[in-house]
Each structure stands twice: as structure tokens, then as C-alpha cells.
Amino acid sequence: xxTLVLVEHDNASVNDATLAVVTAAAKLGExxxxxxxxxxxxxxxxxxxxxxxxxxxxxDDAAYGExxxxxxxxxxxxxxxxxxxxLAPATTSGKNIAPRVAAMLDVMQISDILxxxxxxxxxxxxxxxxxxxxxxxxxxxxxxxxxxxxxxxAATEGGxxxxxxxxxxxxxxxxxxxxxxxxxxxxxxxTSAKVIVSGGRALKDGETFxxxxxxxxxxxxxxxxxxxxxxxAGYVPNDYQVGQTGKIxxxxxxxxxxxxxxxxxxxxxKDSKVIIxxxxxxxxxxxxxxxxxxVADLFNAVPEMTGAL
Amino acid sequence: xxxxxxxxxxxxxNVKPRVKADGTGVDLANVKMSMNPFDEIAVEEAIxxxxxGKAEEIIAVSVGPAKAQETLRTALAMGADRAILVETDxxxxxxxxxxILKAIADEEQPGLVLLGKQSISDDxxxxxxxxxxxxxxxxxxxxxxxxxxxxAVIVKRxxxxxLETVKLTMPAIVTTDLRLNEPRYASLPNIMKAKKKPLDAKxxxxxxxxITPRLTTTNVAEPPVRQAGEKVEDVAALVAKxxxxxxx
Numbered sequence: 363x364x365t366l367v368l369v370e371h372d373n374a375s376v377n378d379a380t381l382a383v384v385t386a387a388a389k390l391g392e393x394x395x396x397x398x399x400x401x402x403x404x405x406x407x408x409x410x411x412x413x414x415x416x417x418x419x420x421x422d423d424a425a426y427g428e429x430x431x432x433x434x435x436x437x438x439x440x441x442x443x444x445x446x447x448x449l450a451p452a453t454t455s456g457k458n459i460a461p462r463v464a465a466m467l468d469v470m471q472i473s474d475i476l477x478x479x480x481x482x483x484x485x486x487x488x489x490x491x492x493x494x495x496x497x498x499x500x501x502x503x504x505x506x507x508x509x510x511x512x513x514x515x516a517a518t519e520g521g522x523x524x525x526x527x528x529x530x531x532x533x534x535x536x537x538x539x540x541x542x543x544x545x546x547x548x549x550x551x552x553t554s555a556k557v558i559v560s561g562g563r564a565l566k567d568g569e570t571f572x573x574x575x576x577x578x579x580x581x582x583x584x585x586x587x588x589x590x591x592x593x594x595a596g597y598v599p600n601d602y603q604v605g606q607t608g609k610i611x612x613x614x615x616x617x618x619x620x621x622x623x624x625x626x627x628x629x630x631x632k633d634s635k636v637i638i639x640x641x642x643x644x645x646x647x648x649x650x651x652x653x654x655x656x657v658a659d660l661f662n663a664v665p666e667m668t669g670a671l
Numbered sequence: 672x673x674x675x676x677x678x679x680x681x682x683x684x685n686v687k688p689r690v691k692a693d694g695t696g697v698d699l700a701n702v703k704m705s706m707n708p709f710d711e712i713a714v715e716e717a718i719x720x721x722x723x724g725k726a727e728e729i730i731a732v733s734v735g736p737a738k739a740q741e742t743l744r745t746a747l748a749m750g751a752d753r754a755i756l757v758e759t760d761x762x763x764x765x766x767x768x769x770x771i772l773k774a775i776a777d778e779e780q781p782g783l784v785l786l787g788k789q790s791i792s793d794d795x796x797x798x799x800x801x802x803x804x805x806x807x808x809x810x811x812x813x814x815x816x817x818x819x820x821x822x823a824v825i826v827k828r829x830x831x832x833x834l835e836t837v838k839l840t841m842p843a844i845v846t847t848d849l850r851l852n853e854p855r856y857a858s859l860p861n862i863m864k865a866k867k868k869p870l871d872a873k874x875x876x877x878x879x880x881x882i883t884p885r886l887t888t889t890n891v892a893e894p895p896v897r898q899a900g901e902k903v904e905d906v907a908a909l910v911a912k913x914x915x916x917x918x919x
Contacts, residue, residue: 430837431800432809454830458812461765461800470766470885473795487894488793489688493697496890537809540825540836553831557918582919590849600815600850601833606794607849609831615918625687632897636916638909644902653900656909663906670910671919 363391363481367415368438368450368459371397371405378554379451381412381515383508387449388414388516389478390504395419396441396528398434400427406525413520419528428539429455435462437530442467447504452610456507464505471505472497476512490606491629510553511612511633545599552602555585556614560604560631563591564620564641564660571597574660575619578668587611587631589621605630620660623648640664672782672841673728674717676751677772678710680735680742681792694890706742709787711749712847715854716817717785718750725819726782728752732775734768736760740870747865748857754870759882765793767875767882769801774878776806781842783824788813788846799846809839813848 365387370377380395387393395409398421406420419441425433438459442448448463450456452474464471475484482499484506552558559579565571571592579586587609588602604611606629616634621627623639623646631637632651639652642659649655656663682688683703691698706714717729731746733739734757743754757771776784789796803810811817811826815834818825819841827836829848839845857865875882903909913919 428835431803431812435804454813454828457796458800458810461797462804462810464797465766465769465801465804468766470764471795471797471801472886473797483889488891489682489697490791490794491894492688493690494892494894495888496892497886497888499886501885534809536840538838540838542833542835544833594850599833600829601831606791607789615913615916626684632894637897637900638913640909649902650899651897654909654912655900655902656906657902658906663909666906667910667913670906671913 363446364444365390365393365447365449366441366445367393367395368448368456369395369397369405369409370451370453370455371399371402371408373399373402374404374408376405376408376412378515379453379510381518382510382513383449383451384412384414384516385513386475386478386508387447390447390481392416394445395523396421396438398426398437400424408518410523410525411519411521413517415521415523418523418525420525421528421530423529423532425533429459430537430539431459431462432534432537433532434459435466436534438463439466440530441528442503447506449506449508452507452509460505460507467503467505469501469503469505470499471507472499473507474509475506476509487629490625491632492625509610511610545601549579550583550585552585552587552604552609553611557582557584558587558611558613559584559617559619560587560589560621561592561597561619562589562621563595565592565597568597574664578664581668581671589627618648618652619664621648622646623651672726673730673779674720674726675772675776675779675781675784676710676713676717676729676731676746677768677784677786677798678714678731678733678742678746679707679790680704680733680739681707681790684708684791690891690893694892696888696891704738706745707787707790709789709847709849711854712849712851713785713787714746714749714751715852716847719852720783720817720819721750730755730779730781732757732772734759734763734771743870744865745857747868748862749855753868755873756870757873757875759875761882762884763875763882764884764886765795765797766801766885767880768798769805770880771875771878772802773805774880783841784844786844786846788848799844803844806842806844809843811837811839811843811845814845815848815850817845817851
């Protein structure tokens with residue numbers, strides 16, 4: 363089976379989510395990586411070095427620079443004439459583009475796969491991760507998005523793929539990019555962090571959140587996450603949100619502070635290797651999934667912990 | 672301009688779904704059902720655009736069983752003007768729903784189609800994008816802010832790492848994220864009035880759409896159960912555990 367991987371990149375390097383997609387794609391067959399962007403030569407060269415990638419297609423055009431689905435999807439759909447499967451990361455970018463490609467090819471997409479069970483059989487979570495469905499496709503071609511935390515990341519060195527130019531129709535002329543507001547952070551990226559310190563509604567306000575959570579995260583070199591309640595209350599920006607409707611994470615250690623553990627939140631973090639919970643309510647559902655729990659008032663316990671580490 | 676708002680009847684978001692013992696699916700018998708939360712946000716946004724004088728009519732549409740009528744009545748009670756129910760007892764996949772919606776959009780010619788970003792039952796996050804592809808129109812997914820500006824719509828989108836703003840030429844398809852708005856409750860008088868608003872009943876065959884599933888679900892299982900671990904007595908014990916893990 364010839365598989366095409368839609369690479370997510372910043373024009374210079376390939377992101378971690380894509381490395382997991384390469385691993386999933388390699389289970390199906392030979393892997394070609396598609397790098398679409400504007401001045402994306404650096405990313406194409408980086409993609410060529412990924413272990414397991416046998417060819418890189420580079421579509422370098424101003425129309426693909428901002429990743430607009432209206433421009434990128436026709437490019438991908440055209441290239442798919444020569445491929446049996448498209449795999450994209452289940453990131454906001456992959457989720458935006460892949461279904462558009464699937465409809466253009468008249469196939470059903472399989473979203474957010476957790477495993478490859480056979481050439482056309484995959485598992486995926488439904489109902490906020492409360493059930494795992496095994497699905498088999500009857501379509502001639504496959505379009506799949508891959509949950510990044512469910513597959514090992516392919517090595518970024520060791521490959522020596524050739525880079526070929528590819529082209530499509532360019533600008534569809536129905537949409538344009540206006541601006542981007544990037545949430546600045548010196549910390550590790552949430553979805554690829556080894557340790558995450560996450561805060562909930564109990565943190566009271568933005569200032570308290572920062573004064574309690576940040577020092578602990580600094581000590582542990584951790585990324586900072588938040589529950590939906592903390593985001594909705596405006597303590598932190600919404601791209602901190604861990605959960606079904608936010609980011610899905612699976613770090614080595616997830617420390618949940620003042621988070622009750624609603625199913626929406628658990629769906630985003632319950633595959634973490636070790637879960638630590640600090641909550642003053644001993645009946646909080648988070649303790650049902652926590653490996654290590656401490657029933658205590660976070661306003662005393664967390665600063666004490668930070669001090670002792 | 673008209674706004675088309677597709678809504679889905681799903682298991683209520685407060686209910687913990689139970690997987691059937693025979694692995695055929697999730698048990699929906701006698702379970703509370705409601706409008707998909709993202710669709711409520713879409714209905715609310717459509718009403719706000721109409722209240723701002725930028726739309727004349729809101730049409731709510733649902734594809735599903737006869738009981739999806741209740742979901743449509745909820746949309747009408749919130750402020751939609753009329754509804755279309757495409758009735759079928761089969762499970763309809765996003766691709767087929769998108770095809771039905773395209774057929775309705777071809778008839779109604781809406782300037783905007785507002786959908787939820789995903790349904791909380793199948794968690795697919797596909798229908799809006801697929802509809803945009805089939806109509807060959809632009810898409811503004813994961814909308815955080817929607818602003819109608821002449822013949823364009825400016826959509827601020829929630830993306831990994833922050834927010835992104837795009838300008839789409841209408842007609843356009845927009846899917847809603849959680850923070851777009853706070854949906855209103857339907858008042859009792861409006862619930863009564865909604866019973867008199869028009870609701871057209873159709874079937875997928877009326878639109879010539881084949882709804883045969885492309886994917887077969889061979890098994891539905893409980894996720895692996897995590898065992899609850901131990902509780903430690905105090906901060907010192909917790910710190911000792913963290914040091915054992917080797918992260919500090």
C-alpha cells in the first residue's frame with residue numbers, strides 16, 4: 363500500500379505529531395511525506411531524514427503558506443491519485459484539511475486512530491474516550507487522522523529520502539489568511555511534554571494560577587495545562603486546555619491540581635503513564651484514575667511541594 | 672441572507688455512556704438525549720447574527736430518527752424560524768450527512784452554514800469540512816469569533832498554539848468551538864410558540880443520497896480500566912514519590 367503523510371511543519375522543521383503519523387503509516391506500507399508550504403525547503407529536508415520515509419513531495423507555493431484548507435485540500439486530493447491512503451496528524455491543522463480531502467475523494471475519513479489492526483481496520487475512541495470502536499473501511503482509498511500520543515515517534519535521523527517537487531492548482535481564491543495570535547511560551551509544548559502540571563477551577567483566578575502552578579512547573583521543567591473550567595473562567599488561554607475538546611496528552615507524569623476529573627477532562631489525559639492528583643475533595647473522580655493521590659488544600663500543599671523539590 | 676444550522680440529537684453530555692456487553696455499541700435505550708452542545712452554540716450564533724440585522728431567516732435541519740424532532744423544536748424555541756427533519760433510523764455517517772446538507776443548501780441557498788465542530792457521540796469532527804468540500808466553498812473551522820462583513824465572513828479560529836483569523840467569501844461554512852458564545856435557554860412561551868413553527872419532514876431518498884455506511888464497526892469495547900493507585904499522607908511522602916519517578 364502506498365501511503366501519503368501530510369506533514370505539519372513550520373517551514374523549517376517537522377513537528378512531533380507528524381513523527382507519530384509516519385510510524386502509523388509505515389504499518390500500512392511505503393511512506394511518502396508531503397510538505398506543502400511557502401519557502402518550506404527546510405521542512406522538506408527535515409522530512410527526508412525521518413526514518414521510514416522513502417520519498418518527500420515538496421509543494422512550495424505562496425498559496426500553501428498559511429495552510430488554508432481551501433488551497434491545500436485540492437493539492438492533496440490531486441496527489442492521492444497515486445496513493446492508497448492519506449494519513450494526517452489529528453491536530454487542528456490535520457482535522458481542518460483531511461475531511462475536506464476525504465469528501466473530494468468520496469471516502470469516509472477515520473478520525474483519531476489509536477491503532478492499526480489490519481490494512482483497513484483501525485481502533486478509535488468514541489464518546490469522549492468512554493468506548494473504543496474497531497472500524498473497517500470499505501472505501502477504495504483511506505483517509506485517516508492519527509492520534510499523536512498513541513504511536514511512537516519515528517526517529518528524526520536515519521532516513522535518506524529523495525525530495526521531488528509537486529504542484530497543484532494554487533490559490534482557490536475563496537479564502538484568505540488575516541492574522542495569527544501565537545500564545546507565547548518558553549515551556550515545552552503541551553502535547554509533547556514529558557511532564558505536565560495542570561490546574562483547575564480551584565485556582566481561583568489567573569494571578570493565583572500563575573503563582574501556584576508556574577513555580578512547580580519551573581522546578582519540574584514541565585508544560586502547563588488546564589481544565590476547561592479554568593480556561594472558561596479566563597485563568598489561562600484556551601490552548602492550555604486538556605480534554606476532549608482541547609488537547610489530548612499522554613506525558614510520563616501528569617500532575618492534576620484542583621481538578622475534579624470530569625469525563626471531558628479525563629478523555630484528554632487518561633493515557634498518561636503516571637497520574638498524580640492533589641485535591642481537597644477525597645471523593646473527586648480524579649482519584650479513581652490517579653496513581654498517586656494527595657487529599658490536601660492545594661494552596662498549602664503545592665508551595666510546600668515546590669519548596670521541597 | 673439565510674443561515675442553515677444542522678443540529679444532531681446525541682446522548683446528553685452529562686451521561687456516562689455504557690458499552691453493551693456484546694460489543695455492538697453503546698447502550699442508548701432509556702438514556703437522556705439532548706442537542707449536541709456544539710450545535711447549541713451554532714444555533715445561538717445564528718440567532719445573534721439575525722438579531723444584528725445580518726440575516727433574515729434561520730433554518731434548522733437534522734438527520735436522524737423521528738425523535739430528532741425534539742431537537743429541532745429546541746432549536747425553534749431558541750429562535751430558529753423553521754426546521755427540516757431528514758428522517759431515517761439508520762446511523763448516518765458524516766459523508767452522507769454532508770451530501771444531504773449539500774442538497775438542502777442547493778435548494779435553500781444559505782449565505783452561511785453554521786455547524787458544531789464535532790458531535791460528542793462519534794467525535795468525528797468531519798461534517799462541516801466535508802460539506803465545504805462538496806459545495807466547493809470556504810470553511811472556518813473551530814470558530815471562536817464570527818463577524819459578517821458584507822459578502823465575507825471573518826472567522827477567528829482556535830488552533831494549536833493560539834488563534835488564527837481568516838476571511839472567507841460567502842457563502843461559507845463555519846464550525847463552532849466552545850468559546851464562541853453562551854447559548855440561551857428557551858423560555859416557556861417560546862417553547863409553546865415553537866410548536867407552531869413549520870417543520871418539513873423528508874427522507875434521504877428525497878435528496879437522492881445513498882446513506883449506506885462506508886465504515887463497519889466490528890466491535891465496541893470499554894477502554895482499558897486504570898486502577899486507582901494509592902493515596903499518600905502528606906506532602907513529604909508525595910515529594911518522595913516524585914523523586915522516585917526521577918522527574919525532579
